[in-house]
Amino acid sequence: MTMKDLVLNGFNKFTITGNSRRKVVFNMSEFQVAYIPVGVPTFHIESAQAEFEKSKELISGLTAHGVYPEKMLLSIEDLCAYLDTINPSLIILQNITFANSAYPSEVLKRFSCPVLLWTLREPVIDGGRLRLNSLTGAYSAGNSLMSFRDGNFEYIFGGTDEQKVISKINATIQAAKLKTELGSLKLASVGHTPQGFGFGRALDIDMLKVFGVTLESIEARELINKAIGFTDEECESFLQETKEHTVGLDATPEKNRKDFARLYKAYKDYVTENKIGALSSRCWPDFFTAFGTPVCTVLAMLNDLGIPASCEADAYGALSMYMGTQLTGAPVFFGDPVSLDEEENTITFWHCGTAACSLANPDTGAQVGVHPNRKLGPTMEFGCKPCEKVTVFRIGRKADGAFRFFLLSGEALDKPKQFSGTSIVVKTEAPSDEIVCRSVKEGWEPHFIVIYGDVKEQLEVLAHMLGIEVCKY
Structure with missing residues (x-):
């Protein structure tokens, strides 16, 4: 199964115009998926940057309603500046590297929309440096999410080329779209x-x-x-x-x-x-x-x-x-x-x-x-x-x-x-x-x-x- 097979880019819906019937693309102008990649600059930045680019490409292939920071959010100051610019219906919170609980807490105190926490797989295991340490960061984020949301969040572990990751992100986006649309039904x-x-x-x-x-x-x-x-x-x-x-x-x-x-x-x-x-x-x-x-x-x-x-x-x-x-x-x-x-x-x-x-x-x-x-x-x-x-x-x-x-x-x-x-x-x-x-x-x-x-x-x-x-x- 390819990524294209899993994608549902927007809802198709029939609309009524007089006595005619025609198929149109559903208007989801108020729906927004915010990609929030958090981390710290003390890990392997080249590896993190590569994952950042691949993640943006994956999400943009699954939805036309994504918003993305210009760079990885490697400080609380950068994170807050980005959060000031968004109004999300769904947050994809990714540990691009390890980040302590202050990062997810800053996100959660501002927004009440659904959250998908995404942990990246270590790109290389060779006995040398831990390049991302994304998984440890996920535990910090999960702990914050449990406190703020009583455990009501989605979670996926894996890389951008893994079908389970593509499927989970796609399903979460579609579910969040539907939740948003229910509010105007x-x-x-x-x-x-x-x-x-x-x-x-x-x-x-x-x-x-x-x-x-x-x-x-x-x-x-x-x-x-x-x-x-x-x-x-x-x-x-x-x-x-x-x-x-x-x-x-x-x-x-x-x-x-x-x-x-x-x-x-x-x-x-x-x-x-x-x-x-x-x-x-x-x-x-x-x-x-x-x-x-x-x-x-x-x-x-x-x-x-x-x-x-x-x-x-x-x-x-x-x-x-x-x-x-x-x-x-x-x-x-x-x-x-x-x-x-x-x-x-x-x-x-x-x-x-x-x-x-x-x-x-x-x-x-x-x-x-x-x-x-x-x-x-x-x-x-x-x-x-x-x-x-x-x-x-x-x-x-x-x-x-x-x-x-x-x-x-x-x-x-x-x-x-x-x-x-x-x-x-x-x-x-x-x-x-x-x-x-x-x-x-x-x-x-x-x-x-x-x-x-x-x-x-x-x-x-x-x-x-x-x-x-x-x-x-």
């Missing part, structure tokens, strides 16, 4: 969770305190009432947009097609006007009984626009989707674990039909059908495309209310639709029956996210930054 809760689905219900104060996310609430009937008031002409472009991205929409009765387009416009207008970055939506029974057309395909279209949208009003499901989408720049799958195959070592995740059209297996395309229980459409009907590496993820809560992250690695197999609706079959690394047994006994919620890509390390680092427990399966 507005997540909408459209309606309430159905009875018995309270696990997805969120309190605005919890969202803000733990994740930095602003939670906005709106009643489902408000969007339904807006949808009812639109004319066919106002909604025609929304209908045409959906036809371009789906297969078989014309088989849906005309009234349901037009009502879907009205509902899609209502949701899309609401998202655009209120700068919503993700949403959870009530679905049944209201959209069947009060409106006569499901919201499933509306959510599918929003997911393809880069607005993660969960159904059954699962706010923490929507937040999980947002994290996966931001880390990969692509839609994620939201669904229930519904089937287990011990021989194949797989778990099937399924839901009624809200998956993004771009997740459909290219052999079938994003087919349109009807809801499996209510027999009303349009909903999405397909098996998802395969992927060699996926991450199954969920933001969950324990019985005492504490948050935790569910993390599981696997492969999405090339499988047809398993049940009416949308489905994805994940081959797991650990025995699938043990995963199911353990996760049921440990009380996990029934909605999970399947992310197209291996982002397990990034999410683990993010959890550490947020002070959240990680549960690996």
Whole structure:
């Protein structure tokens, strides 16, 4: 694996502009990664300078948001002068040589952002001079970090050409980016969770305190009432947009097609006007009984626009989707674990039909059908495309209310639709029956996210930054 394979230079995100959809680079102008190489001038400066140059090259290859000192910071005076010029979202604190605890303490008393402590390997072991003594300096820094941060920091040991170092630095940068972006996320809760689905219900104060996310609430009937008031002409472009991205929409009765387009416009207008970055939506029974057309395909279209949208009003499901989408720049799958195959070592995740059209297996395309229980459409009907590496993820809560992250690695197999609706079959690394047994006994919620890509390390680092427990399966 090369460094290029590990790099995610900025988040890719879809943005909504009128009725068009286009992919743009996400604006991270406020995000800053500060490289802080500290040391003293009494060690081998030529070796330290070489590591300084290589370190800057590595970090700049992983992010466009790095800031770097003009020279190594070999005195407290030089360190303070540099710290006066930065406003970091992430600090990469490196012992370029040994440095006592006064150096990290100066950094920590000024900034509260996440810290990655990086220790360099000795360049030469030949029985002669200790050239860097970076590792001893790391112990001084670690001691300060324990005092200031109660141990909440990341750490890596190794040189600039080591894959574990590249991977760790990259994952930490991506996690810090995501943590920064959570602070400006507005997540909408459209309606309430159905009875018995309270696990997805969120309190605005919890969202803000733990994740930095602003939670906005709106009643489902408000969007339904807006949808009812639109004319066919106002909604025609929304209908045409959906036809371009789906297969078989014309088989849906005309009234349901037009009502879907009205509902899609209502949701899309609401998202655009209120700068919503993700949403959870009530679905049944209201959209069947009060409106006569499901919201499933509306959510599918929003997911393809880069607005993660969960159904059954699962706010923490929507937040999980947002994290996966931001880390990969692509839609994620939201669904229930519904089937287990011990021989194949797989778990099937399924839901009624809200998956993004771009997740459909290219052999079938994003087919349109009807809801499996209510027999009303349009909903999405397909098996998802395969992927060699996926991450199954969920933001969950324990019985005492504490948050935790569910993390599981696997492969999405090339499988047809398993049940009416949308489905994805994940081959797991650990025995699938043990995963199911353990996760049921440990009380996990029934909605999970399947992310197209291996982002397990990034999410683990993010959890550490947020002070959240990680549960690996």
